Amino acid sequence: MKLAFEVNGERRTVETSPWKRLLDVLREDLRLTGTKEGCGEGECGACTVELDGEVVNSCLVAAGQCDGRRIVTVEGLARGGVLHAVQRQLVACGGAQCGICTPGIAVCAAHVVDRGLIAGCDDATARAKIRDLLAGNICRCTGYQLIVDAVIAAAREVAPGTEGAR
Ligand code: FES
Ligand code: FES
Numbered sequence: 428m429k430l431a432f433e434v435n436g437e438r439r440t441v442e443t444s445p446w447k448r449l450l451d452v453l454r455e456d457l458r459l460t461g462t463k464e465g466c467g468e469g470e471c472g473a474c475t476v477e478l479d480g481e482v483v484n485s486c487l488v489a490a491g492q493c494d495g496r497r498i499v500t501v502e503g504l505a506r507g508g509v510l511h512a513v514q515r516q517l518v519a520c521g522g523a524q525c526g527i528c529t530p531g532i533a534v535c536a537a538h539v540v541d542r543g544l545i546a547g548c549d550d551a552t553a554r555a556k557i558r559d560l561l562a563g564n565i566c567r568c569t570g571y572q573l574i575v576d577a578v579i580a581a582a583r584e585v586a587p588g589t590e591g592a593r
Contacts, residue, residue, distance in 0.1 A: 428442070428443065428444065428445050428489070428495045429441070429442050430443060430452075430490055430491065430493065430498070431494060431495060432461060432493050432494070432495070432496055432498050433496070433497040433498065433501075434457060434459070434478075434498045434500065434503070435459075435498070435500060435502055435503030436503065439457060441456045441457065441490070443456055443490055444490065445489060445490055445494075446485075446489055446490070447489070447490045448485065448486055448488065448489065448490070449476070449478075449483075449485040449486075449488040449489070449490055449498070450462060450464055450474045450485040450486045450488075451499060452490045452493075453476070453485060453498075457511065459500050460504050461484075461500055461501040461530045462474055462475075462476055462485060462500050462501060462503045462530055462531075463527050463528075463530055463531065464486060465527060465528070465565070466486075467486050468486065469484045469486060469487045470565070471528070471531075471564070471565045472484065472528065472531040472532070472535065472561075472563045472564030472565060473527055473528055473530070473531045473532060473564075473565075474486045474528075475531035475532075475534045475535050475563075475564060476498055476499060476500050476501075476534055477497075477498065477499040477534060477538060478493065478496055478497070478498055478519065478586050479496050479497050480497070481567055482534065482535050482538050484563070486539070497558075500530075500534070501530035501531075501533050501534055501536065504533060504534065504537050509569075510538075511533070511537050512540065512558075512581035512584040513536040513537045513540055513577065513578060513581040514533050514537075515581075516576075516577035516578070516580040516581040517529060517532070517533060517577045518576070518585070519531070519535075519580070520573050520574075520576045520577040520580060521569075521573045522569055522573040522574040522576065522577035524568035524569055525567075525568050528564060528565060528566040528567070528568075531562075532561060532564045532566065532574060532578075533559070533565050535561055535563070535564050536557075536561065536574075536577070536578045536581065537581075539557065539560050539561070539578060539582075540578065540581050540582045540585050541585065544556065544560060545557060545560075545578075545579075545582050546582070550579070551583075552586045553571050553579060553582070554575050554579065556573050556577070558571065558575060562575070570591025
């Protein structure tokens with residue numbers, strides 16, 4: 428079956444089974460290997476992408492559900508060769524170690540920052556909300572504190588409530 432999507436701002440078509448997982452279409456058909464597989468069953472968030480502006484686990488989405496829709500992967504976060512604020516801050520704050528969770532965390536954190544989901548919160552509230560909003564993204568290396576620090580730093584960098592660095 429021929430399917431067409433907008434991926435990271437570009438129209439892409441693939442000839443594939445509508446039952447193939449979006450995760451596999453991205454990695455195998457489109458060679459966008461930034462999106463990782465951890466659990467393969469919706470528990471870890473390593474495969475997180477945006478689908479029509481919502482964060483989803485691409486291991487749980489069938490390709491056929493994505494026809495005509497807009498997808499953003501970790502490869503789509505940078506603009507004009509400049510990393511998104513969350514990517515830069517994950518590096519600067521030490522919020523990435525082995526890196527398996529990092530693409531999913533970056534996509535989810537960029538969603539949080541760009542949509543101003545912690546805008547106007549005091550520090551404690553913002554930190555609690557970030558932990559809640561990233562609860563579906565499991566990291567086994569960092570202990571989360573440095574990831575939360577990175578999201579706070581990125582949110583300070585990107586104007587709250589705007590599309591910011593995207
Ligand atoms: S690989 Fe999709 S949630 Fe873990
Ligand atoms: S950096 Fe290793 S799992 Fe998060």
